[in-house]
Amino acid sequence: MNNPFRSPTVTSFLANLDLGRLRSLSRRGEIALALAGALIGVTSGCAVTAMSFISRHLHSLIFGLEDTDRLSSVEVGNKLLLLVAPIAGGFLLGLMLLFLSKTRKKPMVDPIEANALHGGRLSLTDSILVAVQNLVSNGFGASVGLEAGYTQLAAGIASKIGLSLQFRRADLRVLVGCGAAGAIAAAFSAPLTGAFYAFELIIGSYSILTLTPVVVSALVSTIIARLLSGENFVIDVGSFGSVVGADYLPALLLGAFCAIIGILLMQAVSFVEQLSRRSSIAPTYRPMLGGVVVGLLALISPQILSAGHGALHLNLSHEVAIPALLGLFLLKSVASAVSIGSGFRGGLFFASLFMGALLGKIFAYSTPYFDHATLTPVIYAVVGMSSLAVAVIGGPLTMTFLALEITGDFPITALVLAAVITSSLVVRSTFGYSFATWRFHLRGESIRSAHDVGWIRNLTVERLMRADVRTADVNMRLSQFRHDFPLGSTQRVILVGDQGQYRGIVLLPDVYASPVEKGDDDHGLGEFIRWRDDFLLPQMNAKQAAGLFDSAESEALAVVNNHGERKVIGLLTESHTLRRYSEELDRRRREVTGEL
Structure with a gap:
């Protein structure tokens, strides 16, 4: 019996519509790439929000916090938890590593390596495993951020979508960049930061062809994250007047200083990793021993736990003496180096922002020696935050736009741009690597960026x-x-x-x-x-x-x-x-x- 609601034209269209035609349509033109970027933006925003939600609830469950509290900014009543939680997290992560060593022989690939060597091909299963390991590490208090898990999971989903639709190699690399852009944009509620993170660090270049899908993904992801979580990463710089010419000299010096500290921090992480490999300790037990060190440091100051969102705002909003700032910086740097070097999964993105803010506030105490300088300690913290982050992570424009989007002040952004260029120049001239490419170098790879050399x-x-x-x-x-x-x-x-x-x-x-x-x-x-x-x-x-x-x-x-x-x-x-x-x-x- 004929269906009266289905015309012959509709029937013919449905009969001719198949997956192959859909794939062909999806690979045709910039509009299709932009639509794919929007889809990836939705998935990235959801992935980041879900990981952030799980992390916050792990903190609440393990450390007994309120839902609105940040782990690094509150006093945990039970001090024993500060010691035991990182050790328990290390034990759990060690079991996961033991299981993976027996079931998965190939090393896991991150988005930069995928775009540089494999044409944007990422394993979604591996990406999920990395995200889970990152959640365990962060949730139990290890001194690592979630940005590595955010970008890995979002880029893995993007790569899977591109492979399913049989995108070409160049387009697949762009989609991986869209995933990373959406992840960073959703994490900081900063679409320009996310977009330039993709251009500078994941795709390795900027072109008119890549502009639309990457920016669309970053914008859509930001909107989704705001709708789902309602949180914004904002720093209130207060009222300070205007930036004058005399303010640029201390900013440039701060940028160079942060570059030197960034190099030392990257080498410290590598030193701990090499020390762990040379020891007779099995990889299964290394995270647990790292958890012991992190737990002991947390007894001195809980601000070193997790990424440090709460501690960053706490130190920006209060007057803190130099000895306390120096002590916290040293504790956080050691905790981050030990966490990553011992096998906890995560990155130095937010840790470098936090430590850079501490360096900026320390540097602010030298401002009386600069004639006519007008900047406040909070502004020096923003400059230091961006300068240390660009030394460790890379991406001068990424960190410049981050400063713009979290402060909303353009004159400060111009000051930050001068500082991050100085920091980037010093690192490239003396060291030559970011944290990710330095780790590739230690593995014997010659990758210096995400440019397609595969x-x-x-x-x-x-x-x-x-x-x-x-x-x-x-x-x-x-x-x-x-x-x-x-x-x-x-x-x-x-x-x-x-x-x-x-x-x-x-x-x-x-x-x-x-x-x-x-x-x-x-x-x-x-x-x-x-x-x-x-x-x-x-x-x-x-x-x-x-x-x-x-x-x-x-x-x-x-x-x-x-x-x-x-x-x-x-x-x-x-x-x-x-x-x-x-x-x-x-x-x-x-x-x-x-x-x-």
Whole structure:
């Protein structure tokens, strides 16, 4: 029986609508990318709100706080909890690490590494596991923030959406940036901060094509988070008059000072990690021992617990003496380094903001030595907060917009911009890494940013080489060689030993250009063998191969299986390598500019 409410046109449309068409539509044009960014903004806002809700309730449940209290700004009545909770969290996290070590062998990838090496491909399962570990670490009081979990989970969801709709590599990287932008925007109620966090740290570049989806995601995520939680991260700088020219010198000095402290902080975290690895303590027990240290420090000052939101506002709104500020800074820096270095999951985003604010207030006591300076301690705290964060996390514009959005004051933002540029310049000139890229460096990776270098690594010698190569025995006589390889049959012949080992290359023009005396054609090929120790390995990328062609001054090189056996498996020419490298480079350029 025909359905009177379904016309033939509607029936035909539904019959022709399939998942493939939907995927094709989703990958077509900037509008589709913007719509995907909006969807990711919704999921990011929900993910951040959910993680924040769980963290606050864990604090209330474990430490007996009120729902409106912040762990780092209240006095916990039961002091034993301050010691036991981080240890219990470390024990629980250690069990999780033990389970994961037996079930998941591949290392977990974060959004920066995913965009730099894997074309935006992130495991959603791994991202959820990272978020859960971050919640356990933060919820039990370890001195880490939730921003790492926020960005990991939101970016993992974004990558899953992009993979499901079969987005292209460049678009998938943008979607991962949208997820991270939405996460940071929702965490701080700061859409510009979230957007530039994505541009500077996750995507690695800014273009007109990426502007719309990233900003849409950040705006939508901020709106969703405000609707669900109603919280804003705002700092009241009070009334101070106006910024004058004399205020820039102390701000620049504060930026340079924060850069030095940021470098020391990153190295302290690495020192604790290396100390943990070199010890005989199993990875399962390291978080628990780290929890012991954090718990002991919390007995001195509970302000070092968790991310430090409450402690930040507490120290900004009260007058605190220099010894107390210095003591709290040292305690927080040690607690953060021990927490991350011992295996607790989290990052230094908010910890660097908190410690930078403390440094700014400490620096404010030197203002009488600067003539005509007018800034208040709270403004120095904002400058220090952004300067230390840019030294550790990176992203000068990200931290500048954060200062703008949390203070709402443009003159202060200009001052912050000068300070963060100074801090960034000092770090890049003397150290060269942010916290994330420094950890990649310690693992042996050469990643300096989220710029897409994965395609270069995927363009390997094994993919470029020819496997059908002409070979000959290295002991072959010249007469036999001339018989087997007449002039014009090939350009070059690879010589191999008895077991197929690479021994060099002979160029046919060299052989036939040499004058032949009577009896000379019974000699060997020794005088014609070239590039005996110059060869390529299959795992080398095109850039490395091009460097070897240049150093060997050869138009072609043999490819061997490894350094030990040196069995010939192929041949690669310089012209083909450079042509394919140029084609891929042009393809990436067209993807960025939207020409594909």
